[in-house]
Amino acid sequence: MSNPQDTVAGSQAVGGTETDDWRTRLVEFSKSDFVRSFPFWFVPFSIMGLGVYGGIGYNTLISLTDYEGFNEGPDYTNLDLGMYVQAVNDPWVWTTSKNTFVLLIVFTTITMLLGLFLAIMLDRGIRYREKIQTIYLLPMALSFVVTAQFWLWMYNVNNGLVNTVVGLFGLGPYNWIGDPQLVLGSVIFALIWQFSGYAMVVFLAGLQSIPDDQFEAAKVDGASVFKTYWRVIIPQLKSSSVSAAVVLMIFALKAFTFLFSMFGQYRVPKGTDILATLMVREAFKLQNWAYAAAIATILLLMALAVIAPYLHYQHKQGSL
Amino acid sequence: MVMYVGPIMVPMPRKGNSGGDEGSLTRRRLIQVGSLGVGMMVAGCSEGDGGSDGGSDGDGGGDGDGGGTATMTDNPMEALHGWTGGDGAAAIGKLVDMWEEQYPDTAHDIKPIGGDANENLNSTVARRLANRNPPDAFASWPGKTMEQYGGRLMSITDVWEANNYTETMHPKSLGENKLNGEFRAIPLGSHRLNNLFYNVSILEEAGVDPESLTSYDNFIDALDAVDQNTDAIPMTITTRGSWANLQYFVEFMLGTEGQEPYEAFLDGDGDKQALVRALEKTQNVIENYTNDDKSSISFPEANDKLINGNAAFFTMGNWAYGMYRNTDNFEYEEDWGWVAFPGTADMYVWHLDSFLFPRDGNAPQKARTFAKFLGTKDVQVEFNNLKGSIPLRTDVDGSRLTDFLNLNVEDLNSLEKFPPTLAHGLAATAEDLSACKDAIASNFMGPYDPEATAEELMSVF
Amino acid sequence: MAELSLTGTTKVFKDGGDEIVAVDNIDLDIEDGEFVVLVGPSGCGKSTTLRMIAGLDKPTSGTISIGGEAIQDRSPQERDIAMVFQSYALYPHMTVRGNMAFGLEESTDMTDAEIDETVTDAAETLGIANLLDRKPGALSGGQQQRVALGRAIVRNPEVFLLDEPLSNLDAKLRAQMRTELQQLQDDLGVTTIYVTHDQTEAMTMGDRIAILDGGRLQQLGTPMECYHEPANVFVAGFLGEPAMNFFDATVDGATLVSEEFTYALPDEIAAKTTDGAEVVLGIRPESIDITDDPDSSEGIPATIDVVEPHGDENAVHLRLGDQSEPTLTAMIDGMRYLASGQSVRVHFPTDSVHLFDAESGEAIHNRQLTNVDRVQEIGTAQSAD
Incomplete structure (x- = not known):
């Protein structure tokens, strides 16, 4: 040569x-x-x-470095897992991991179930379907900045609508934001409100792509309405549910924006503090770049761990 | 800063039997790999800022730090601040007008970075400093907060000296604006933090004489009186952020234990029992005398309750005064009044807003001009009159300031105790302040645990 | 037993303010074990009729009964019917076994073992036992068709409903499945309603065929009856390929006068008409005699426009007199040669003509089915098409 x-x-x-x-x-x-x-x-x-x-x-x-502060760049010559060791020993990381995990699972699950339920209701031919669809989708079009403030008012312990409503049943008033036991649930509920419309639209599209004769065949086969959905229709919504699950998880991680808008700062109540807020605090308030990066990696792994088994299952089923 | 580029997946129509086996295998394989990507993108995006910004480690600006040749560059002078609304926006607007009037030929780019409590401003500054692309100046707190920027700030001692600011600025502010022996910041105004605002008519109705509010016990009596004699909430507060609870604790600590134990605590030499006592008193007031919705409202919303006649007392830095001034028919001494927080009449709890000057900026000479400009009497008076803070120049004519500010100026110039604010960064480095807020967030935002809070606070310093 | 009766069954769909009558007062009695084909053009109401029998649509009025019991108010699962859909409507996420077992699981108390046995038996009958663990997406069209049939068969229903089950298959497979279906129906002996728009399927498969148009039943009868003794112009024109030729004419004594020709009616037919009546003369293509002897003066002069070879037969399109467009189609023997442009004479044998009332379309006179052998012959020729 x-x-x-x-x-x-x-x-x-x-x-x-x-x-x-x-x-x-x-x-x-x-x-x-x-x-x-x-x-x-x-x-x-x-x-x-x-x-x-x-x-x-x-x-x-x-x-893997020890990068922090403004003066020195990261030193790549000495890579170790020190930051991860520090993270594992940081109780705050555990707290926020737990909250992140709960948020991911509870929010995604309930939003999908609710979205599916709404989609089935709409698909069964409620009148004014288009209008109802718009009403449900509307929250998603709103900025977090708006919805966060909106929910702060809704959750106001004195004159919030939520306490007025539960008050009708003789309950409360509850301190939805102030009570560390409730605040995460309150945030999740607000997010569900915002995104169940999206899940509904995805499922509705899925439902409408299923031909009518599937319903009719099941009917002739003697299946009840519930069984028709449970055994025939819902299993055919797998690709819709994969889409919805993936996107909803992204939204769950976007809870950062919601929390930031709601509390006006990166430091949110401990009960609802998540890895993303902790990471941003470590990075931009304290310049612990390497530590923040380690937290980010943990967050990434957590998101993967949650969704991977599901995707694997769907792939095995041939829905992906 | 949080961009999520989530691919919106749309369900694919079932393809049935079309497409050979091989083709669908490839497609599935692609999805297998791609889905991994989507999952990673989820976290990837949210972490992007956290990780990748630390990247450039080059030394950056070839302009030098301006210490040498005093040639002007063509670059506009870029100054970042967080005053996006209300009094702050009006004040900085006035400041920009004055700059353009006095230095019509000096290009500038003075711009706000929005967001509550300077969160976005601080993170923008942090990112740009890390990227070696600093602005020429940025608004921040001096004192210990400034320490995190150590090594990235330029000296403006020459500006201080050339303009005699070392003599005309309040002597307490000199040390706070120095880092490693050099001036690296210039103060713009000071907010006093130990204020107790009250609604005049509610106190009259309750039979409380504001002059009597000189101690914690008197204050509790007053709160009880309001509680029993009126429909109003005795004290309106916000606990939405941990900074507020930290601030309340400091007020009670200073009012009941005094300046020395407080500063001993900051020096790592505190008496834990003193903290516990102060925290218990704080807890007592928060739990028994305040509005129920404190955790979901912001401080302006809390202050509204006082303005609307629904609450008797409110404690906050004197920036709260701007809201009274902007409310029609709500006049000082007729509708609202002010006393020092009970037990702190001889103190001025010390807070400073300064502009800090990074090295390696693009327009170091213009930045120096800006520093000089900020220290001038006119700027200090005009800016602070609008902002509701107090000029640091000791030689301004009191008649140029509003009544309330003048009262504060007198205190500033006559009092001797200047405990620095903890919640607003003068007394603690960013790291320590964050740890203090962690302590509060964990143990003192409901349920309240003074013992554990004190324990954790003590371990910070 | 499972006779199926429709009495005055009517279905009206509301579309905004408009009412669309899809099925108009149909009476239909189908015997136990009979194979009846509902045939007609798109929109004739045949599918709606089937869906009403299945319970997927509810009749606006009238009754439907199976084995003497009125069922029009029952849900599909209570009717003891099974249906094969045009699109098969297989459940894509289930295996063949799952598809076939689903109905049994949902509508019977059979144990899993019994269900499995039934499914396996049916699959063997249909020759799809080796496909039981595949999913529909991995099957060919014909295989999917069998699965759809299997899904219906395992239910062992009283009535079997098939909605254009062969329309998605290619021609060869369709012919094969036609035979198989007939055999299957014979073996099972289940009352079967078969919906199609294809007159060939109707002619070849049904014990009887019911021809629908515009929501009304036009004729119910054996294929031969319907073909040779159509009740009206519609049935006459619908059955047969190429279609019957029609000419508008006026009765003038014992002669029919049309634009192109006059046609002398034999007395027996003339007796059924009245002088001056507007009628339609119908003649099937295969009944037309063509003479290419230039000297002949018999029949109507015509010019050959196009000859379409069909193999055993040729379709000849003719222009009558000086017409510019062909108006007559005749079938001639495949071995006979006629050239385009050739002048010929056509003759309509009097025993083969049909006469319809121009206004009502009702048959006035049909050809007579006297010779059974001839009928068989014609029938065979048709089905070989």
């Missing part, structure tokens, strides 16, 4: 067929879908790859 002339001479000596072969293959390759589609997917793919996976990789790298 060091002498290009050798190569040329060599190939000539062997004869034309191999060169032709090679050329044909090159031409074929250049005409293949892979090459021809290259400009279309490569740019977004590389931007996403760099932005997402590069970001994740870099974050993980930072978390």
Whole structure:
């Protein structure tokens, strides 16, 4: 290879067929879908790859250093798991992990169930369906800044609507925000309110793509309405529920924005403090960059741990 | 700062049997890999700021720190602040007008970074300092809070000296604006923190003489009187953020235990029992004399209760005064009144708003001009009259200030005890302040546990 | 037993303020074990009729009874019917076994073992036992069709309802399944209603066929009756491919006068008409005689427009007189050669003509089915199509 002339001479000596072969293959390759589609997917793919996976990789790298403060950059020569050890021994990390986990699971589950229920109700032909659909979707269109303040008023212990309503049943008043036992539930409820409409729309789209004859076949087969949904219809909504679950989890992590809007600061009541708020505090209030990066990695792993079994199951079932 | 680029997944129509086995295998494999990506993106985005901003470790600005040649660059002078609304916005607006009038040829980019309690401002500054792309100046608290920026700030001692600010600024403010022996900040105004505002008519109805509010016991008597004789809430507070509870504790600590135990505590030499006693008193007031919805309202909403005649007392830094001034027919001494927080009449709980000056900015000479400008009498008077804070220049004509501010100015210039505020960063580094807030958030935001709070607070310093 | 009767069954759909009569006062009596085909063009009400029998639509008025019991108010699961859908409506997330077992699980008290046995038996009958653990998505169209049938068969219903079950299959498979279905129905002996828009299926499969149009029952009879003795113009035109030729004409004594020709009626037919009446003359393509002898003066002069070879037969499109468009189609023997543009004479044998009232469309005269052998012959020729 060091002498290009050798190569040329060599190939000539062997004869034309191999060169032709090679050329044909090159031409074929250049005409293949892979090459021809290259400009279309490569740019977004590389931007996403760099932005997402590069970001994740870099974050993980930072978390292995001792990077903090403004004066020194991260020192990559001495990587260790010190930050993770510190995190495991930090009670605040445990508290926020627990809250994050509860938020992820409870919010996603209830929102999906509620969304499914609403979608089935709508699909069964309630009148004014379009209007109702809009009403349910509306909260999602609102900014967290608006809904957080809205729910602060709703949860006001003296004159909030929530206490007025539970008061009708002789309960309360409850200190929804002030009581550390209740505040996480209150936040989750507000988020469910905001996103059940989204879950509903996803499920409704799924339901409407199921042909009527599936319902009719089940009916002729003698299945009750409940059994029809349970055994025939809902199992066919798997791809909808995967979509809904993934997006809702993203929204669950967006609870950061909601909390920030609600309490006006990164430090939120302990009962509802999550890994994301803790991470931002460590990074931007205290400049503990490496520690914040370690918390971010923990958050990432947690999100993966929650969703991975579900996705794996769906993949096995052939829904993905 | 929180951007989530969540791909909105739309359910794919079932494809049935179309597409060969092989094709669908590839697609499924792609999804397998891609879904991992989505999951990672979830966390990836939320962490992006946390991790990747620390990146550039280059030394940044070739402009130097301006200490050498005094040539002006063409770059506009960029100053960040957090005054996006209300009095603060009006005050900074006035300041910008004055700058443009006095330095019409000096380009500037004085801009607000929105958000409550300077959260966004501080994180923007932190990010830019870490990225070696600092603004030329930014509003912050000096004192111990400034320590976190150590090494990234330039010296403006020459500005102080050249303009004789070392003589004309309040002597207490000099040390707070120094770091490592050099001036690196210039104070713009001071808010006094140990205020007890009251609604005049409610106190009259309750039969409480504000002049009597000189001690914790007197204060409790007054709260009881309001409770028994009126329909009003004795004291309106907010506990939405842990800073407020920390602030209340400090007020009671100073009012009941005094300045020395407080400062001993800050020096790591505190008496835990003193803290417990102060925390118990704080708890007593919060639990027995305040509004129920304290945890869901902000301090302006809490203050509204006083203005509306629904509450008798309110304690806050004197920025709260701006709300009274902006309310029609709500006049000082007729409708609202002021006394020092009970037990702290001889103290001025000390808070400062300053502009800090990073090194390696893009327009270091203009920044120096800005520093000089901030210290001028006119700016100090005009800005603070609108902001409701107190100028640090000791040589301003009192008649140029509003009555209430003048009263505070007199105290500022005559009192001798200046305990620094903890909740507003003069007395504690960012790290320590965060730990204090953790202690409060864990143990003192309901349910209240003075013993555990004291324990954890003691361990901070 | 499972006779099925529809009496005055009517279905009206409301569309906004409009009322659309989908099925109009249908009376239909189907005997136990009979295979009846409901046939008609799109929108004729055949599917709605089937859905009313299934219980998926509720009749606006009238009764439906199975084995003498009125069932129109019962839910589908209480009717003891099974239905095969046009799209098969297999449950995509269940295996073939699951699909076939579902109805038994939901509507009977059978144990799992019994269900499994029933399903396996039915699958063996249909030749799909090896597919039991696959999902519908992994099956071919024909296989899916069998699964859909199997799902209905395992239920062992009183009445079997099939809604265009073969329409999604290719032609060859369709012909094969037609035979299999008939055999299956024979073996099972279940009363079966079969809906189709395809007149070939109707002719070949049904014991009797019911022809619907505009929501009304036009004729109910054996395929031969309907073909040779159509009750009206619609039935005459609907059955048969190529379709019967029609000519508007006026009765003038014993002669029919149309735009293109006059046609002398034999006395027996003329006796059924009144002088001056507007009628429609109908003649099936295969009944037309064509003479290419230029010297002949018999029949109506015509020009051959197009000849379509069908193999055993040729379809000939003719222009009568000096017409510019072909108005007559005739079937001739496949071996006979006629050229496009050739001048010929056509003759309508008097024993093969049909006569309909122009206004009501009702048959005035149909060809007579006297010769059984001939009927068989024609029937066979049709089904070979």
